[in-house]
Each structure stands twice: as structure tokens, then as C-alpha cells.
Amino acid sequence: MTIRDDHALAADLATEAGERLLRVRERTGFADSRALRDAGDQSAHRYLMEALARLRPSDSVLSEEATREERLDPRRLTADRVWIVDPLDGTREFSEEGRADWAVHVALWERRDGRGVLTAGAVALPAQGRTLSTAQPPKLPGLPAGAVGRESRVRIAVSRTRPPEFVQKLAYLVGAELVPIGSAGAKISAVLTGEVEAYVHAGGQYEWDSAAPVAVALAAGAHTSRIDGSPLTYNQADPSLPDILVSLPELAPTLLAGIRDLHR
Ligand SMILES: Nc1ncnc2c1ncn2[C@@H]1O[C@H](COP(=O)(O)O)[C@@H](OP(=O)(O)O)[C@H]1O
Numbered sequence: 634m635t636i637r638d639d640h641a642l643a644a645d646l647a648t649e650a651g652e653r654l655l656r657v658r659e660r661t662g663f664a665d666s667r668a669l670r671d672a673g674d675q676s677a678h679r680y681l682m683e684a685l686a687r688l689r690p691s692d693s694v695l696s697e698e699a700t701r702e703e704r705l706d707p708r709r710l711t712a713d714r715v716w717i718v719d720p721l722d723g724t725r726e727f728s729e730e731g732r733a734d735w736a737v738h739v740a741l742w743e744r745r746d747g748r749g750v751l752t753a754g755a756v757a758l759p760a761q762g763r764t765l766s767t768a769q770p771p772k773l774p775g776l777p778a779g780a781v782g783r784e785s786r787v788r789i790a791v792s793r794t795r796p797p798e799f800v801q802k803l804a805y806l807v808g809a810e811l812v813p814i815g816s817a818g819a820k821i822s823a824v825l826t827g828e829v830e831a832y833v834h835a836g837g838q839y840e841w842d843s844a845a846p847v848a849v850a851l852a853a854g855a856h857t858s859r860i861d862g863s864p865l866t867y868n869q870a871d872p873s874l875p876d877i878l879v880s881l882p883e884l885a886p887t888l889l890a891g892i893r894d895l896h897r
């Protein structure tokens with residue numbers, strides 16, 4: 634693997650881990666979904682941890698699949714560079730035959746001028762045969778004409794299994810259609826590639842579920858925030874980051890106002 638920079642490294646690692654996951658799926662089959670999920674999680678996690686230890690030995694890593702002790706290791710809180718990875722996002726969908734809404738997330742968080750920023754990231758969508766990354770951020774599609782209002786064509790991606798309870802009302806309020814998709818990475822990628830215009834989630838999630846896709850979304854110029862409009866912050870002592878809004882930038886004020894109205 635030739636390493637040009639952190640952007641290229643994130644893209645290469647996510648893509649390679651994704652190829653391994655495709656092979657795990659082929660080898661293990663779908664009969665025992667639990668066994669398939671575990672084999673996938675472990676294979677991608679091991680590969681990413683080994684590769685980062687070898688290629689970026691001084692950096693810290695926060696991975697979904699790390700042990701509790703590793704996650705609580707306070708060294709990452711004072712580190713200047715932390716890789717935040719989700720070896721397999723959309724684990725449920727990975728274990729369902731025919732589904733392509735699962736992803737590998739690799740993000741780099743850096744301390745710059747005293748504050749934390751996501752500086753590089755990649756989301757591999759192995760079953761879709763593509764990787765979105767900050768090496769070459771996707772060009773955002775425009776908002777469809779007449780998208781907000783009566784002739785609405787706004788589509789909001791939501792969790793297939795745990796959509797926030799207010800989204801039905803939000804969809805009604807802004808005249809949107811809800812599109813259930815698995816994996817936070819696959820949903821944010823769908824915003825960046827024009828399959829939907831927004832992604833809304835609340836009720837629970839962790840830094841690794843959104844860091845890499847948010848890094849790519851930021852590089853592409855999309856809106857990313859908590860659902861109250863405040864910034865998403867990463868590499869916190871508690872990695873819980875329970876809600877998120879990613880959308881085309883033109884749509885964010887309408888969605889934030891709608892969410893605010895529903896929470897009054
Ligand atoms: N209420 C909740 N609490 C904790 N994690 C949640 C959650 N809702 C979604 N997630 C996590 O967010 C990711 C995307 O979820 P979804 O596909 O439902 O949108 C999944 O990551 P993993 O697949 O890595 O576990 C899932 O576990």
C-alpha cells in the first residue's frame with residue numbers, strides 16, 4: 634500500500650477492510666447471522682488496528698470493537714491525533730443477504746489550535762463497490778426544485794430499526810418522505826450522493842457511528858450538527874453522541890426549525 638497522506642490512508646484502510654468483509658460474507662454464509670456479524674466485526678477490527686499500529690504508531694485509536702479498558706484509556710484524551718473507527722457499521726444489514734447498506738468507517742480527529750476537528754475520513758460501502766472519502770470529497774447534488782413545501786421531493790433517511798420517535802411528525806411538518814436505510818455511514822453517504830436530502834437520528838449513537846461520514850460530509854460542504862443545531866464534538870471522554878442531522882446545506886434551517894417546533 635502506498636501512503637500519500639492521511640486522506641489516502643483513510644480511504645485505503647476502509648476499502649481494504651471492506652474487501653475483507655465481503656470475503657467473510659462469502660466464506661461464512663448467512664445461515665447463522667450472529668456468527669457472521671461476529672466474524673465480520675472481528676476481521677475488520679483486527680485488520681484496522683494492526684494497520685494503524687504499523688502505519689501510524691504514535692496515534693491513538695478509538696474503535697467500536699475495542700475492549701472497555703481500551704476505550705477508557707485516558708491517553709487518547711490528551712493525544713493530538715486519534716483515529717475513530719467503526720470496523721462494521723450496519724452490522725445487522727451486513728448479516729442480511731442481498732443488503733448493501735453497511736459500511737466501514739475510518740476517521741482522523743486532530744487537535745488544532747486547541748480544538749478538535751475531523752481532518753480526514755473515509756466510508757467504504759463494499760457491497761456498493763465504492764468508498765467516499767476526504768481524499769476526493771463527493772460533489773454535493775443541488776436541492777431538487779420545489780423540494781420544500783407542497784410538491785415536496787425531500788427524502789429523509791432514517792434508521793430501519795430505531796428511527797427517532799419524532800420523525801413521522803417532522804416528515805409531515807416539512808412535507809418529506811422517510812427512507813429507511815441501515816448504517817449511519819450508508820445514510821450519510823446517501824445524502825452526499827443524492828439518494829436522499831437529509832439524515833436525522835436521535836435516541837442513541839456513538840462517536841464511531843458518525844465520525845468518518847461526518848468528516849466526508851464536512852469536506853463536501855454538507856450541513857452536520859446535533860439536532861439542536863449545536864456542533865458535533867468528537868474524542869470526548871464519553872463517546873456517546875446520541876443525535877445527529879446531516880443534510881444538504883439549503884435544507885438545514887427548515888429541518889432545524891421543524892425539530893425545534895416539535896420539541897417545544
Ligand atoms: N438508539 C441507539 N443506541 C445506540 N446505538 C444506536 C442506536 N441507534 C442506532 N445506533 C447505532 O448506529 C448505527 C446505525 O444504526 P441504524 O442502522 O439503525 O441507523 C449502528 O451501528 P453498528 O451497526 O455499528 O452497531 C447502531 O448500532
Ligand SMILES: [Mg+2]
Binds near residue numbers: 719842
Ligand atoms: Mg456503527
